Amino acid sequence: MIGGTGFEVGGEPSLIDTPYGRLMAAATELCGREVLFIPRHGEAHLPPHRVNYRALLWAARASGAVRVVSTNTVGSMAWHPVGSLVIPTDFVDFTKSRPSTFFEEEAVHVDLTAPYCPEVRRALAAGAEAAGALVSDGIYVCTEGPHLESPAQIRMLRQFGDVVGMTGYPEVVLARELELCYASICIVTNPAAGMRKDSMSAAEIRTEMAISARLLREVIEAAITM
Numbered sequence: 683m684i685g686g687t688g689f690e691v692g693g694e695p696s697l698i699d700t701p702y703g704r705l706m707a708a709a710t711e712l713c714g715r716e717v718l719f720i721p722r723h724g725e726a727h728l729p730p731h732r733v734n735y736r737a738l739l740w741a742a743r744a745s746g747a748v749r750v751v752s753t754n755t756v757g758s759m760a761w762h763p764v765g766s767l768v769i770p771t772d773f774v775d776f777t778k779s780r781p782s783t784f785f786e787e788e789a790v791h792v793d794l795t796a797p798y799c800p801e802v803r804r805a806l807a808a809g810a811e812a813a814g815a816l817v818s819d820g821i822y823v824c825t826e827g828p829h830l831e832s833p834a835q836i837r838m839l840r841q842f843g844d845v846v847g848m849t850g851y852p853e854v855v856l857a858r859e860l861e862l863c864y865a866s867i868c869i870v871t872n873p874a875a876g877m878r879k880d881s882m883s884a885a886e887i888r889t890e891m892a893i894s895a896r897l898l899r900e901v902i903e904a905a906i907t908m
């Protein structure tokens with residue numbers, strides 16, 4: 683599991699060395715299953731544009747992971763209520779400066795017809811239903827951040843997808859490159875910029891995240907046992 687902001691499962695932390703650097707992860711058990719939990723932002727809480735995405739996926743693969751569940755927070759560019767969940771079916775990338783491939787030297791063109799693993803997506807959807815969550819499919823748009831978008835940017839990005847976040851790419855592509863079954867479950871923490879007259883404060887967004895983290899854990903526990 684790659685855990686985003688506000689989401690943790692505990693476990694004994696250990697350091698994992700990768701060709702892309704060292705990171706912290708925790709091997710733990712969730713519902714009788716062996717799980718490696720990797721906090722995306724690390725101990726230093728790196729901002730989204732500085733996260734070492736290659737090290738995250740490499741560590742997962744090297745530790746023997748076959749399936750990866752990633753949690754991401756998003757703003758809604760459509761109708762999704764705050765606190766609801768979105769399971770991306772596809773993505774559009776608007777990032778600018780992130781290393782986004784393991785294949786720097788060879789021309790390897792990984793197929794992205796199904797960027798997110800249908801099997802893990804199905805388990806997450808069933809888990810969300812079991813937990814009584816409001817959940818939908820959607821297209822994930824990834825921006826560079828770390829600032830939020832302007833209303834004009836959101837009017838443009840709305841043409842491309844349903845939710846906007848800063849951490850879903852290049853994770854999804856790197857997972858495909860390593861042939862990991864990867865899917866994401868996104869928590870809607872706010873309406874995207876300009877989608878609501880009164881914008882949400884950072885404190886409001888944090889409160890929403892804490893509430894959603896509990897729900898997300900239930901969903902993932904249910905999904906793991908499917």
Ligand code: HPA
Pocket residue numbers: 755756757758825830831846847848871872873874875
């Ligand atoms: N934009 C980008 N990333 C986000 C947002 C947003 O509105 N909310 C949570 N992550």
